[in-house]
Amino acid sequence: MQEQISVTGMILKAEPVGEYDRRVVILTRERGKIAAFARGARKQGSRLLASTNPFCFGQFRLYEGRSAYGITETSISNYFEGFRENFEAACYGMYFLEMMDYYTRENSDEKEMLKLLYQSLRALLHKGLSNRLIRYIFEIKALSINGEYPGLPGREQPYLPGAVYAVNFIVDSSIEKLYTFNVTEQVLSELSEISDIYRKRFMDRKMKSLEILSEIQC
Structure with missing residues (x-):
């Protein structure tokens, strides 16, 4: 009998395989980003039908195969x-999922990325926050967690103090405190x-979901 493991995570993407199966990519707390197959998940009445779609967050019981779970x-x-x-x-949420699929790796410590993704999706459903602001917070914080934040870009005119403070x-803030502020339209533009x-x-690649976002905001 194959040994099973339990992981906590979120499904980043799902695609059909064969007639009834589904392949999913899960960002997990324990093993980073992993690929897994859900046999028969596309059959009507399958107990995996609803729980193997993008955005699903929870616990997944897995067995480890040769090339996938x-x-x-x-x-x-x-x-x-x-x-x-x-x-x-x-649309913003799908962009966040796509960006996490790009940024994260298998067998890496992605706990902070998973936490950022979860809190950012929750923020999108909070009516008091601007989706644009949530997006910029998400993008900048993801860079910071990934160790790629280089400091403010240089330019001839100094940035507004509000923009400097916001960045x-x-x-510097914990993920739990990220979505606790608003900014002016001028700061949002910066x-x-x-x-x-x-x-x-x-x-180094274009995000399909970002192209959709650009179209609906025109």
Whole structure:
């Protein structure tokens, strides 16, 4: 009998395999990013049908195969169902998932990245926060956690004090405190500029979800 393990994580993406199976990528607390197969998950009535979709967060019971894991059981604590009623927030959420799939690695310590992803998705469903601000906080903090934050980009005109304070707060604060502030439209514009510079410098591929976001915001 194959030995099984239990991991806590979130499904970053899911794709069909064969007639009834599904392959998922899970960002886990214990083993970083892993690929797993859910046999029969696309069959009507399967107990894995609802729990192997993007955004599902909870516990996954796995057995380890030669090249991937297999899912035997799930216990989902948050489906992030609010995204079904908020298309724009869902687009931001898909971008966050895609970015985490890009940034994280197997067998790496990704606990902070998983925590950032979870808290950022929760923030998107909080009506008092700007989705744009959440995005820039998420992007800058992900760079910082990944050890790639180089300091503020240089430019001829100094950044607004509010923008400098906001970036320093994002980099230095715990993830639990990230989404506790708002900024003016001018500061938000500068955060957008800073985040764009970082993204173009450190990410070597275009995100499909980001292209969709750009289209709906035109």
